Amino acid sequence: MRREMSALPSLHRRIRTSFLRVVFLFWCTGMLMLAAVWFTGRLPLQMVRLNYDSIVWASEMERACDALLAPRLYPERTPAGWRAFFEDNLERAEQNVTERDEGTALAYVRSAWEEFQKAERPDAMAVKAGLRELERINEKGLFQRLDAGLRWRDAVLLAGGLGLLVVAVASVFVADAVSARIAHPLRRAAELLRARPVPGRSLSLPEPQTLDVRVLFDELTRQWDWLGELDALNVQRLLEEKHKLELVLESVEDAILALDARGRVLLVSRRMLGIVGMSREEIEGRPWHELTFSGNLRKRPEGADNRVDLDKLLSSPARGECEIGLTEEGEHRAFRARSRDLIIDGGPAGRLLLLTDVTEKAMRDTLRAEMMDWIGHELKTPVQSLGLASDLLNRQREDVDDSLGILIDTVRQDTERLRAVVRQFMDIAGMTPAMLRLFPERVELGVKLDEWLAPFRLTAREKGQELVLTRDNPVFVNIDVERFAWLLSNLVSNALRETPPGRRVEVGLRTARDAGKSHAEMSVEDEGPGIAPEQEQRLFQPYSHGLTKGTRQGLAGLGLAISRHLAEAHGGALRYERGAHGGARFVVELPLADEEANGKQEEEDDAAQRVDCG
Structure with a gap:
């Protein structure tokens, strides 16, 4: 111990001295680089500014000559004022000589200017020629200084980089020499902790070689013993909290499923266990993708069809609400699925799925x-x-x-x-959900939109409105032509009804990309009063749109609710957003027609078609 105590100051002094040297080398190198960069950047820029001033003054003198020749085109000064303006700029240029031939050019300009003032019929050709020569000399000097500054900057950066490289290599050697004396016992301790010892048992740490490491190991041992005591208390507390949470899950009517960031099942409610046909011991802690059954259709166990449908829902990047049909206790029931991301400390920590029984609704x-x-x-x-x-x-x-x-x-x-x-x-x-049946066909949506909008253009023209269609390249989708025509008619008729005369209704079609996947996007935007904020949350709910003074009229009822259902039945979505001019903008998203899917075999599992979103 005494030997270790005497070794401690030498180790401390060695570490301190070595790192102070490294810091000093880095500081010196950095200061030299800063000084060199400042000098190489400051001086050329100062000289460039002088050349630029001479060019500007030459341009102003040329403008003064033009003003003296054509005073009507330059009424801001009198001829005497333009002569004084020329003299001022010429004197500034004569005091700002930076180039070797610039003095000769200025003397020529001075001589030509005097001849210009004495002439009865003045001709500015000689003066302008001298001014252009003055501009050429300064431009040449400007670019030469810029090139020289770039060369000096490159040289300074190269030298600084080499200096930093040398200092970095020296730092590596110093750090290696210092760490070699303390690395061995710490490495052995790390291997011991990597083996995940059981909390509550004593740690068999290696014998330290320095007093610093001994102090560290003593503190680590003390903290490990304290962690073992705390773990014994927390285990009981966690068991109690888990039991409470299980009681809550058992009492709720919704089916709940929680997954962690790696897709493992964290929590599952009693009703969800009945839906997936598994016990709590079989599902908790296991990756969800391992629970999805994909074997023979005739030999599937109970709940396997539901797990296939839920897997489609969980694997979808979409978030929000959708309708899904599942089998519970041999009875087909309808659920509203709500998918949310679990966020902890600003980052994704898993996913939560809630199923609400809406069969009666x-x-x-x-x-x-x-x-x-x-x-x-x-x-x-x-x-x-x-x-x-x-x-x-x-x-x-x-x-x-x-x-x-x-x-x-x-x-x-x-x-x-x-x-x-x-x-x-x-x-x-x-066209209500209960009566709806689609007969999709592959169409070029832009052509259909142009055809469907023809009668609305007549209506808009009679009301003094403008109805336009903007579209990209051909967009092919699979839609029920009759039903989708009704959807467009509902949106466009609402827009025309709420748009004042002289305003515009725009129908747009384009191909958008979201989450790495392309889809068709059709929009209907008007320049009417828009939707009141208190109505936006209830916009697509049937029978819930009251009439608010000063806002859009005629939206109460089923129109928008059925339009959204039609969009979702086509595998897309309908959303509302405020338009650029304060009006309403409704956007319909549709999947693009998959030409490669025409040759594929149809799905054997009818349950997979029950998922309405995803």
Whole structure:
């Protein structure tokens, strides 16, 4: 111990001296580089500034000559003022001589200027020739100094780099010599800790060779013993907290699944266990991708189809909400899936999936759609009869008085309105989620948009509006032409209704790229009043759009909700954002038509088609 105590100062002194030398060498090298860079950059720039001033003064003198020859074109000064302006710039140039031939050029300019003032019919050719020669001399000097400055800068940087390299090599040797005396016991201690010893057991650390390492090992041993005691207490506390969390998960109605950053299952609720058909011991702590069954379709265990659907949802880069159909206890049920990233300390720490049972809501939507369809058909027959009766009355209008004729016109107009309402009612009922069935085909969307917008252009022209279509190269997508035409019609009609006369509605089509994948993007943007902020959160919810004073009217009802469902049924999405001119901008995203998919075999697993997002 005494020998180690006596060795400590020498070790400390050696480390301190060695590193002070390294720091001093780096400081000297850095200061030399700074001084050289400052000098090589400052001096040429100062000289360049002088050359530039001479060029500017020559240009000003040339302008003064032009002003004396054509005073009407330069009314800002009198001829006497321009002569004084020329003299001032000439005197500045004569006091700013930096080049060898510049004095000769200035003397020539002075002589030509005096002749110019004495002449009865002055000619500025000689003066301008001298000024151009003066500009040429200074430009040549300017570029020569810039080139010289660059050469000096390169030389200084090269010398500084070599100096830093030498200092770095010396530092490596010094650090190696110092670390060699303390590396061996520390390396052995690191190997011992890398073997992950069990907390609570004593550490078998190697014998230290220096007092510094001994102090370090003593502190490490003390901290290890304290960690063992703390671990014994934390294990019990963690078990209690885990038990509480499990009780919470057991009590919630939602199915919950949490994965860590490496895709391993962290937490799973009781209902989620029933959906995936596995026990808690079988699923917790295992990577999720190992739980997805991909064997024979006829031999799949219970919950395997659900795991395939959930795997598609979890492997998708999309975040947010979507509808998904799963089987629970032998019954097909509808869930709203919400996927969120777990963020800890500003970085991704995993993923959380929540499934909310919306089967009853889906049933209510189905009943509502069937009721709408039934009401539409029941209203259709009496409305047609009423319309026929009004047409017959109108044919006998000559036999009735004027007051009765007015009543007949009122009945006909109201009948036509009622017919339009019934027709729109049946169209909307046919496009609700419960009644929707798509027949997609591959089309060039730009051509279809041009065709669908033709009647709307007439409407816009009558209202004094402008309806334009902007598109990129041909964009091919797989869509149900009839349904997608209704979606576009709904968005464009809303935009035209809310756009004042003299304003513009723009329909755009382009190919966008997100998360490394390309997709088609169609947008409808108007220059109307836009959507109130309090309505934006409820914009796509059925029957929830109230009318707010000073904002868009006519959006209440099912139109936007059905439009979003149509976009999602095509594998895309519909979103709202505020337009560049304060109006509304609706964007429809669609997957591009995959030409290579035409030759592939269809999916054997029908469950894979139940995932509506991802």
